[in-house]
Amino acid sequence: MEENGPSVVFLPRRLRASDIPAAFKEIQARREDGPVTVDFGGVEEFDSSALALLSYLQGCTADVRVANIPGMVGHSFKAFLGGTPPAACEVAELDLPTRVLHSFSNRFLAQMRSVSKFVALLGDEIYYTISFFRKRRGVYPGEIWNQLFFMGYKSYSITCLLVFLIGVTVALTSAAQLKLYGADIYLADLIGYGMLRELVPLMVGIILAGKVGAAVAAELATMTVLEEVDALKTMGVVPEKFLMVPRLVAVTLAVPLLVALADFVGIGGGILVARFSLGIVPSAFIREMQTTVGLGDFLIGLEKSLVFGWAVVVGSGYKGLTVGRNAGEVGRATTESVVLSISLIVLIDCIFALILYD
Amino acid sequence: MDIITVRDLTAGYGSFPILKELNFTIPAAKITAVVGTSGCGKSTLLKTLAGLIPPLEGEVFFGPEKVDYYSEASLAALYRGIGVLYQDGALLNNLSLFENVALPVRMRHPDMPETVLREMVHDRLSQVDLIEGAAKSPAELSGGMRKRAALARALVLDPEVVLCDEPSGGLDPITSGHLDELLLSLRKTFQMTFVVVTHELRSIERVADRVLVLNGGGLYLAGGLAEILNSDDEFIRTFFLRKVDHDDA
Numbered sequence: 143m144e145e146n147g148p149s150v151v152f153l154p155r156r157l158r159a160s161d162i163p164a165a166f167k168e169i170q171a172r173r174e175d176g177p178v179t180v181d182f183g184g185v186e187e188f189d190s191s192a193l194a195l196l197s198y199l200q201g202c203t204a205d206v207r208v209a210n211i212p213g214m215v216g217h218s219f220k221a222f223l224g225g226t227p228p229a230a231c232e233v234a235e236l237d238l239p240t241r242v243l244h245s246f247s248n249r250f251l252a253q254m255r256s257v258s259k260f261v262a263l264l265g266d267e268i269y270y271t272i273s274f275f276r277k278r279r280g281v282y283p284g285e286i287w288n289q290l291f292f293m294g295y296k297s298y299s300i301t302c303l304l305v306f307l308i309g310v311t312v313a314l315t316s317a318a319q320l321k322l323y324g325a326d327i328y329l330a331d332l333i334g335y336g337m338l339r340e341l342v343p344l345m346v347g348i349i350l351a352g353k354v355g356a357a358v359a360a361e362l363a364t365m366t367v368l369e370e371v372d373a374l375k376t377m378g379v380v381p382e383k384f385l386m387v388p389r390l391v392a393v394t395l396a397v398p399l400l401v402a403l404a405d406f407v408g409i410g411g412g413i414l415v416a417r418f419s420l421g422i423v424p425s426a427f428i429r430e431m432q433t434t435v436g437l438g439d440f441l442i443g444l445e446k447s448l449v450f451g452w453a454v455v456v457g458s459g460y461k462g463l464t465v466g467r468n469a470g471e472v473g474r475a476t477t478e479s480v481v482l483s484i485s486l487i488v489l490i491d492c493i494f495a496l497i498l499y500d
Numbered sequence: 501m502d503i504i505t506v507r508d509l510t511a512g513y514g515s516f517p518i519l520k521e522l523n524f525t526i527p528a529a530k531i532t533a534v535v536g537t538s539g540c541g542k543s544t545l546l547k548t549l550a551g552l553i554p555p556l557e558g559e560v561f562f563g564p565e566k567v568d569y570y571s572e573a574s575l576a577a578l579y580r581g582i583g584v585l586y587q588d589g590a591l592l593n594n595l596s597l598f599e600n601v602a603l604p605v606r607m608r609h610p611d612m613p614e615t616v617l618r619e620m621v622h623d624r625l626s627q628v629d630l631i632e633g634a635a636k637s638p639a640e641l642s643g644g645m646r647k648r649a650a651l652a653r654a655l656v657l658d659p660e661v662v663l664c665d666e667p668s669g670g671l672d673p674i675t676s677g678h679l680d681e682l683l684l685s686l687r688k689t690f691q692m693t694f695v696v697v698t699h700e701l702r703s704i705e706r707v708a709d710r711v712l713v714l715n716g717g718g719l720y721l722a723g724g725l726a727e728i729l730n731s732d733d734e735f736i737r738t739f740f741l742r743k744v745d746h747d748d749a
Contacts, residue, residue, distance in 0.1 A: 213734055213735075213738055214738060217537070217715075217735055217738060217739075218537075278610075279610050280607065282595075282603070282606070282607075283606070288594075365592075368588060368590060369586045369587070369588065369590040370590045370591070370592055370593075372547070372550075372552050372584075372586065372590065373584065373586055373590035373591075373592075373650075375551070375552060375579070376550050376551065376552070376579055376582065376583075376584040377579065377603065377604040377607060377608075377653075378576055378579040378580065378604070378607065378608055379603075379604075379607045384607075
C-alpha cells in the first residue's frame with residue numbers, strides 16, 4: 143500500500159476481499175493519529191467487499207474522508223447498495239420494555255393481517271365455488287378428477303390403516319376398564335358413538351392435513367415462487383379459482399367416501415377386540431351398537447369431516463398462495479399449512495362440541 | 501402511435517419504491533428494450549406494466565385506456581391485450597407442453613371447438629419450432645425449449661403487446677439468436693409490440709428499435725438504439741462499452 147503524507151491512505155489497484163484487511167488495518171491505524179483521507183482513485187479491480195468498505199467509510203465517522211471514487215465504483219455502489227450510505231453507524235438502542243412492546247405489537251398486527259387475508263380468501267373461495275357450479279368456467283377441465291384421485295384413492299389406504307389401529311387401541315383400553323364393572327357389552331356403544339362422532343372425523347381431518355394440506359401448500363407455494371401464479375393472472379385466469387375450486391370440490395366428494403370407509407374399518411377394529419378380548423360375538427356387538435348409534439351420528443361425523451376438509455384446503459391454499467418469492471419459503475409454507483390445518487380442525491371440533499353437546 | 505403510456509410512475513413492493521417518477525411511452529409495432537444494472541427495477545417495471553403490481557403513484561395507459569389496478573374489468577381488458585414471457589418460462593408442470601399453450605385459449609374461450617384449438621396451438625408451436633415436443637412435460641424440456649414454449653403460450657391469443665423478461669437470459673448464443681429472429685419476424689409479420697427486459701447487449705443490438713435505460717431508481721435515458729450507443733454519457737458508455745468489450749473478449 144502506498145502512502146503520501148501522514149493523513150492520506152491510497153488504496154491499491156486491486157481491492158478485493160483478500161486486500162481489505164490490510165487496507166482496513168492501515169486506515170484504523172491512521173485514524174488513531176487524527177483525521178484521515180482514503181483515496182479510491184487508484185482502484186480499478188474491486189468486488190462487493192470494496193463497496194462494503196466504502197459504505198462503512200462514508201457513513202461511519204467524521205474523521206474519515208473518502209476521495210476520488212472512480213465512476214465504476216460509484217455506479218456499482220449505487221446499484222448494489224442503493225446509493226445512499228448509512229448516515230451513522232450507531233443505531234439507537236431501545237430499552238427492554240419498549241422493545242418487547244414493539245415486538246408484541248408488530249406480531250399482533252401481522253397476525254391480524256394474516257387473519258383478515260385468510261377470511262378474505264375464504265369468502266372468495268365460497269364465491270368462486272358457487273360461480274363455478276353456475277357457469278362451469280375458470281377451472282381446467284379434468285382437474286377435479288385428478289384431485290379426487292389424489293385425495294380419495296391415494297388417501298384411503300393410510301386412512302383405513304390408522305383408523306383401524308385407533309379402533310383397536312381405544313377398544314383395548316376401554317375393554318380393560320369395562321370388564322372391571324361387568325359392562326363388557328357397552329364397549330359396542332362406546333366404539334360406535336366415539337368412532338362415528340369424534341375419532342373418525344378427527345383422524346380423517348388430521349390425515350387430510352398431513353397428506354393433502356401439505357401437498358396443496360407445497361404445490362401452490364412452488365407455483366407462486368416459480369411465477370406460475372403470476373402467469374395465470376396475466377392469462378386472465380383467477381388463480382384462487384383455477385387452483386382452489388377443483389381441490390374444494392374434490393375434497394367435498396372424497397371426504398364422504400373416506401368417512402364411510404373409515405367408520406366401517408374403525409368399528410371393525412372394535413369388533414375384533416370385543417371378539418377376542420371380551421368374547422362378544424360380532425352380531426351381539428352390532429345389535430348393542432344399534433341401540434345407541436344411528437344414521438344421525440354418521441351424518442354428524444360426516445358434516446364435521448367435510449368442514450375439516452374445507453378448512454384444510456382453504457388453510458393450505460392460503461399458506462401456498464401467500465408465500466414469499468424464494469425457494470426456502472416453500473418448506474416454511476408447507477410446515478405452517480399443517481400446523482394451521484390441525485389448529486383449525488381442533489378449533490372447529492370444539493365449536494361443534496359446543497353446538498352439539500352444550 | 502404509442503400503445504403504452506407511463507406518467508409519473510412510482511413502482512415498488514408494499515410501500516417501498518424501487519422506481520420513481522418514470523415518464524415514457526412504448527411505441528406500437530416496435531421492440532423496446534429495457535436495460536439497466538442488476539437490481540435497478542427492470543422486472544418490477546415489467547410486472548407493473550403486466551398489471552401484477554399496482555403503482556405506488558402515477559398512471560399507466562394501455563392504448564387510450566387508463567389501467568385501474570384495483571378493477572377486475574380494467575385488469576381483464578389489460579390481460580386481453582398482453583402476453584407475458586416470464587424469465588423461467590413459468591409453464592405449469594402438471595400439464596404437457598401442448599396443454600400449456602392451449603391453456604389461455606381454454607380459459608378465455610371455453611367454447612372454442614377442439615379442432616380449431618388444436619390448429620391454433622399447432623401453429624404457435626410450429627412458429628417456435630417445438631412441434632415435436634408437444635406431448636412432453638415442461639420438466640423434460642431444456643431451458644431454451646421452455647422459453648420458446650412460454651413464448652408460444654404468450655402469443656397464442658395474438659396479444660397486441662408481448663412483455664418479455666430476459667428472453668435470452670441463460671441461453672447459448674445460437675438459441676438466443678433464434679429467439680431474437682423469432683421476435684423480429686413476429687413484429688414484422690403481425691405488427692406486434694414487444695417490451696424486452698434484457699442484459700444481453702448482442703440481443704439489444706439485434707432486435708431493439710428503442711432502448712429505455714434504468715438507473716438509480718429512475719429512467720436514466722430513453723432513445724433509439726443508435727442514439728443510446730453513441731451517447732457520451734459516462735454511465736451509458738461504461739454500461740454498454742464495457743459490456744461490448746466483455747462480450748468481445
